[in-house]
Amino acid sequence: MSKKPLILVTNDDGITAPGIRTLIEVMTTIGDVVVVAPDSPQSGMGHAITINSTLHVEKVIIDKGLQEEYSCSGTPADCVKLGVKQLLDRRPDLCVSGINHGSNSSINVIYSGTMSAAIEAGVEGIPAIGFSLCDYNWSANFDACKTYIKSIAKNVLDHGLDSGTVLNVNFPNLDKNDIKGIKICRQAKANWEEEFDKRTNPQGRDYYWLTGKFVNLDHGEDTDEWALANGYVSVVPIQFDLTAHQSIQQLNTWRFD
Amino acid sequence: MSKKPLILVTNDDGITAPGIRTLIEVMTTIGDVVVVAPDSPQSGMGHAITINSTLHVEKVIIDKGLQEEYSCSGTPADCVKLGVKQLLDRRPDLCVSGINHGSNSSINVIYSGTMSAAIEAGVEGIPAIGFSLCDYNWSANFDACKTYIKSIAKNVLDHGLDSGTVLNVNFPNLDKNDIKGIKICRQAKANWEEEFDKRTNPQGRDYYWLTGKFVNLDHGEDTDEWALANGYVSVVPIQFDLTAHQSIQQLNTWRFD
Numbered sequence: 001m002s003k004k005p006l007i008l009v010t011n012d013d014g015i016t017a018p019g020i021r022t023l024i025e026v027m028t029t030i031g032d033v034v035v036v037a038p039d040s041p042q043s044g045m046g047h048a049i050t051i052n053s054t055l056h057v058e059k060v061i062i063d064k065g066l067q068e069e070y071s072c073s074g075t076p077a078d079c080v081k082l083g084v085k086q087l088l089d090r091r092p093d094l095c096v097s098g099i100n101h102g103s104n105s106s107i108n109v110i111y112s113g114t115m116s117a118a119i120e121a122g123v124e125g126i127p128a129i130g131f132s133l134c135d136y137n138w139s140a141n142f143d144a145c146k147t148y149i150k151s152i153a154k155n156v157l158d159h160g161l162d163s164g165t166v167l168n169v170n171f172p173n174l175d176k177n178d179i180k181g182i183k184i185c186r187q188a189k190a191n192w193e194e195e196f197d198k199r200t201n202p203q204g205r206d207y208y209w210l211t212g213k214f215v216n217l218d219h220g221e222d223t224d225e226w227a228l229a230n231g232y233v234s235v236v237p238i239q240f241d242l243t244a245h246q247s248i249q250q251l252n253t254w255r256f257d
Numbered sequence: 258m259s260k261k262p263l264i265l266v267t268n269d270d271g272i273t274a275p276g277i278r279t280l281i282e283v284m285t286t287i288g289d290v291v292v293v294a295p296d297s298p299q300s301g302m303g304h305a306i307t308i309n310s311t312l313h314v315e316k317v318i319i320d321k322g323l324q325e326e327y328s329c330s331g332t333p334a335d336c337v338k339l340g341v342k343q344l345l346d347r348r349p350d351l352c353v354s355g356i357n358h359g360s361n362s363s364i365n366v367i368y369s370g371t372m373s374a375a376i377e378a379g380v381e382g383i384p385a386i387g388f389s390l391c392d393y394n395w396s397a398n399f400d401a402c403k404t405y406i407k408s409i410a411k412n413v414l415d416h417g418l419d420s421g422t423v424l425n426v427n428f429p430n431l432d433k434n435d436i437k438g439i440k441i442c443r444q445a446k447a448n449w450e451e452e453f454d455k456r457t458n459p460q461g462r463d464y465y466w467l468t469g470k471f472v473n474l475d476h477g478e479d480t481d482e483w484a485l486a487n488g489y490v491s492v493v494p495i496q497f498d499l500t501a502h503q504s505i506q507q508l509n510t511w512r513f514d
Contacts, residue, residue, distance in 0.1 A: 047367050048305050054464040055453075077368075081467065086453045107380060110304050110373075110497055111334075123364060123448050151513045159511060164446070165501040184508040186500040189421070191380050196312070196343045207311040210338065237504035240367055243443040244422040247494035251441045254416060256408045 005031040005093035012113025019099035022142040033067035036083035047116035076117035095121035098131035144176035188223035262288040262350035269370030276356035279399035290324035293340035304373035333374035352378035355388035401433035445480035
C-alpha cells in the first residue's frame with residue numbers, strides 16, 4: 001500500500017479548467033491524487049448543495065497524469081461530499097480546491113464555490129486549502145503559483161490545521177520573479193458596489209444583469225487585500241464557526257417583552 | 258413621508274411559502290414592508306449569486322396585505338442586492354429573511370439561503386435577521402413564532418447590531434405555551450453524516466441522491482442546539498469576517514521554502 005498522502009482535488013470552474021489542471025499537476029508530485037470536480041463551471045454558487053435533484057458522476061481521463069478523475073454534475077460542495085463518502089476508498093489526508101480563475105480574497109470568500117469545497121472538507125475534519133489567482137481569464141498563467149502551492153500544501157500535510165479552520169490562499173497576478181513571498185493575513189473588510197444593468201428583451205420584458213465594482217474599505221496592512229496589492233501571496237485561516245462571540249454579552253442585555 | 262421603518266423581506270423557500278407570508282404579516286405591524294423574494298424554492302443554494310445569467314423581476318400581489326411585493330428569478334442573495342440597489346427608493350432600516358421551513362441552526366448556517374440573504378444585507382451595512390422554524394413541512398404552524406419575531410425585530414430596530422454581524426434565529430417546533438423564551442447562543446459544532454443513495458436510471462446510468470443524518474458533536478449548554486432541544490428560541494449573532502484570528506500566530510511559524 002502506498003505511503004503517499006491521499007489528496008482530493010476539486011474546484012468550481014469545472015474539471016477541464018486550466019486552474020485545476022495546474023493544481024492536479026502539482027499535487028501528483030506530493031501524493032496520490034483523486035479528482036472529483038464539477039462537469040461545468042459553478043462560479044458564484046456559494047456553499048450550494050444538491051438536495052432536490054440527482055447527482056451524476058463519471059470516471060474520466062482528461063490528460064496523461066497519474067491521478068484518478070471523476071466528473072460530477074453537482075456543486076463543489078457536492079463533489080467533496082461524494083468524494084469523501086462514496087468514491088474514495090480511504091479518508092483523504094488533504095483536500096485542495098482551485099486554482100480559481102479570479103480572486104477569492106476578503107468578502108469574496110462568502111460567494112466562493114472554490115472556498116465552499118474547502119470548507120466542506122474542513123467540516124468533515126479534513127485539512128483543506130482553497131487556491132485562487134487574481135486573474136479571471138481562462139488563459140491565465142498559473143506557473144508562478146506552483147512552487148507556493150507545493151510549499152503550502154506540504155506545510156499543511158506536515159503540521160495539520162487547527163480544528164475548524166481551512167486556508168484561503170490568493171495569488172497576485174504577477175510573474176514569479178515579482179512575487180515577494182507569502183503573508184499570513186486576516187480577511188479585509190470590503191464589499192461590492194453593485195449596479196444592475198436593466199435591459200428589455202425582444203419580447204418587451206425587462207431583465208437585469210448584475211455588475212459591480214469591488215471596494216476595499218480596509219486599509220490595514222495585515223489584510224489579504226494589502227498583501228495582494230503589495231506583491232505577496234495571501235494566506236488567510238478561515239473558520240466556519242460563524243458565531244460573533246463578542247456580541248453575545250451585549251445581546252444578553254436586550255429585553256424581549 | 259412615513260416615519261415607519263422600511264423593512265425588506267425575503268426568503269429562500271419562494272415568495273408564496275407559508276413561512277414568508279407569516280413573516281410579512283408580522284413586519285407590516287411594525288413598518289413599511291417591501292418583499293423581494295425568489296419566484297421558486299432555493300433551498301440549499303448557500304450564498305449563491307447570479308453572475309452568468311439574467312435576472313427577471315415582476316411586481317406581484319399575493320395577498321391583501323399592505324406590503325409591496327416583487328417576485329425574482331434569482332437567489333436569496335440576488336433578491337437582497339436587487340432590492341437594495343434597484344427596487345427600493347431608500348435604504349431599508351432592517352432586512353428579515355424567512356421564516357425558513359426547516360432548521361438553520363449550527364453548521365446548517367453555511368448551506369442556508371435564508372441566512373445568505375441576511376448576510377448579504379449585513380455586508381451592505383443593513384441590520385438583518387434570518388428566521389427559521391425547525392419543521393420542514395410546507396404546512397408547518399408558524400403561529401408560535403410571531404410574538405418572538407416582533408420582539409426581536411423591534412430590538413434590532415431600537416439597538417442596531419454590531420458592525421459585521423447579523424442574527425440567526427431558530428424556533429423549536431413547539432406550541433407557543435411550550436416555548437420557554439429566548440436564549441442568546443453560540444453556533445454548536447455539528448455536521449451531517451451523509452450517505453449517497455446510489456440508483457440506476459432506466460437507461461442504465463448510475464445516479465445518486467444525497468441523504469444524511471444530522472449529528473450534534475457539541476454538548477455545550479450555551480449552544481443553539483441545546484437551546485432548541487430544551488424548548489428555547491435560539492439567537493446566534495454571526496459574522497462574515499471568517500478570519501480564524503487565533504490561528505495566525507501558529508501559521509506565522511511555518512517555513513515556506
